[in-house]
Amino acid sequence: MPGELKIRVNEQVRTVSAAPDTPLLYVLAGELELQGPRFGCGLAQCGSCSVLVNGVETRSCVTPVSDVQGKSITTLEGLPAWYAAQKKLRSAPPLHPVQQALIDEQAVQCGYCFNGMIIKASELLSKVPQPTEAQIRTAMNGHLCRCGTYPRVIKAIQRASRAMAGVA
Numbered sequence: 001m002p003g004e005l006k007i008r009v010n011e012q013v014r015t016v017s018a019a020p021d022t023p024l025l026y027v028l029a030g031e032l033e034l035q036g037p038r039f040g041c042g043l044a045q046c047g048s049c050s051v052l053v054n055g056v057e058t059r060s061c062v063t064p065v066s067d068v069q070g071k072s073i074t075t076l077e078g079l080p081a082w083y084a085a086q087k088k089l090r091s092a093p094p095l096h097p098v099q100q101a102l103i104d105e106q107a108v109q110c111g112y113c114f115n116g117m118i119i120k121a122s123e124l125l126s127k128v129p130q131p132t133e134a135q136i137r138t139a140m141n142g143h144l145c146r147c148g149t150y151p152r153v154i155k156a157i158q159r160a161s162r163a164m165a166g167v168a
């Protein structure tokens with residue numbers, strides 16, 4: 001049965017009307033009309049629906065909305081502010097460094113997978129600021145791109161890592 005739930009999305013408390021087992025993705029994309037997380041497989045297989053929950057990449061298509069009550073959800077829309085808070089910057093940049101690096105490497109083709117790619121890469125760099133190529137490959141392994149952009153995604157993550165370290 002639908003009921004009122006409060007969830008924290010991009011540092012704002014939002015009241016939504018949903019049954020507790022409603023997938024978080026439906027609430028974010030449907031009720032809150034956020035365009036970052038996308039429906040791909042609906043089976044936790046592709047990563048296009050990913051969001052950060054308390055800083056951890058989470059597949060919103062298989063996460064009941066009741067599971068994230070009391071937690072902090074960050075979608076693509078809130079990622080620059082999330083980064084600014086982590087780095088204790090005075091204000092949020094227009095883009096997270098991963099987003100800028102993907103543009104600089106011209107990695108994006110159709111773009112459908114890139115919500116999840118960006119969310120996962122941002123999580124990785126928050127935990128491992130200077131990952132090896134093997135660590136990047138392992139981290140990104142569960143994100144599917146039908147356009148085959150993987151080599152440029154790896155380069156972009158390496159570029160973002162350098163930018164975040166102030167060496168690029």
Ligand code: FES
Binds near residue numbers: 041044046047049062
């Ligand atoms: S739509 Fe959630 S993992 Fe594919």
Ligand code: FES
Binds near residue numbers: 149
């Ligand atoms: S850029 Fe098209 S699916 Fe990845």
